[in-house]
Amino acid sequence: MATDTLATAVPSWPRRHGGKLLIAIIALVWLAFVAPGSPVLRALVQWxxxxxxxxxxNILISLLAITLGSLLGLLVGALGLSPLWLVRLPSRVWVQLFRNAPWLVLIYFTTxxxxxEIVxxxxxxxxxxWIKVTLGLALPASANVAEIFRGAIASIPSTQWEAARSLAFTRGQIFRSIILPQCxxxxxxxxxxxxxxxxxGTALASLVGVHDVIDTAQIASNTVNQTGFTVIVYFSLLALFFAYCYPISRLTHYLERRYAFS
Structure with a gap:
């Protein structure tokens, strides 16, 4: 009994405390290199x-990319549900192509x-x-949104379609009033x-010349030219991305648990 309890508890520990552990590691590294009044701290404050x-x-690129990707992905996903194979085929090709293409290659492609300039x-x-990078990230995002949409539609029990048809609902009415709200x-x-x-993924933008946070950190590191500053500035980037993405991850887990049986 004790062994089973331990086996059950151990895998859950990283999920519950992994974020706290990472925060502690970042804090320790920060304290190790940044002392009050040190040149590293002054340079960090300056930059x-x-x-x-x-x-x-980076945030602007991510917001525009997910917006464009979502709009395009919903369109592609809707085409994939068509009963006509000539309409479904381009949708499937789009999803398979951009879901399996490396993001960096797509960013170089669009760049x-x-x-x-446009005349x-x-x-x-x-x-x-930066707009080209946004398009490069929107392409795989659209393929993933289309697949998310397809999976949500497939998760709706077929009995709901049959029950709605028995009440003389049209296909469009069933989709708009019954299926889509659940999806x-x-x-x-x-x-x-x-x-x-x-x-x-926006961290890849600096590779094609976009002046984002990674490019700024590289300029700062070369300008200050101190090992301690280089270490702390990249840990600062880690902290920035973590502080922005970790709450999204926690909210995602909460919503998954909330909607698990709905």
Missing amino acids: SPALATGFAQ YVFPF IGHTYIPFPD LKRMLPPWMNLYAVVTM
Whole structure:
């Protein structure tokens, strides 16, 4: 009995206390390198506004990418539910292509395939790299949203469709009034988890020249040129991403438990 209890308790420990452990590790490293009045602390304070501005760029990219990806993914997912195979086939190809493509390759693809500016008449409209990165992240996001949508639809018992048809509801009425409201709350937890992953994926933006928080940290590290500052600035980035994504993860787990049997 004691062995079974221990076996059950041990796997749950990382889930309950993993976040606290990571916070403690970050705090210990912070204290090890940042002492009051030290040059590292002064440099970190000096670069903090620039790091915050860079992180805001990452958040902007993530929000736009998940918005575009969600809109496109819902459209692709709806096409995948069509009874016509000619309509389903492009949807399936889209999902399989962009779900299994490396995100970095997609970011390079959108960065170098799309033009640097768009010419409309005699007007030149710039097409900045951060928008191209947003499109590069929106592509895999759309494929994942389409799959989340398909899974939510498939999770609805077929008896609900049959019961609604027996009440003379049309297919559109069944979908709008019965199926879609249930799908939305079932889609919310995996959608939030996907957003957290997209946010972490924005760290790739610096590889194509976007001035985000990673690029800012590299400039700061090269400018200050101190080992202690380099270590602490990247731990600060870890803390920023963790502080933003961890609450999303916890809320996702809460919603999964809440909607598990609904």
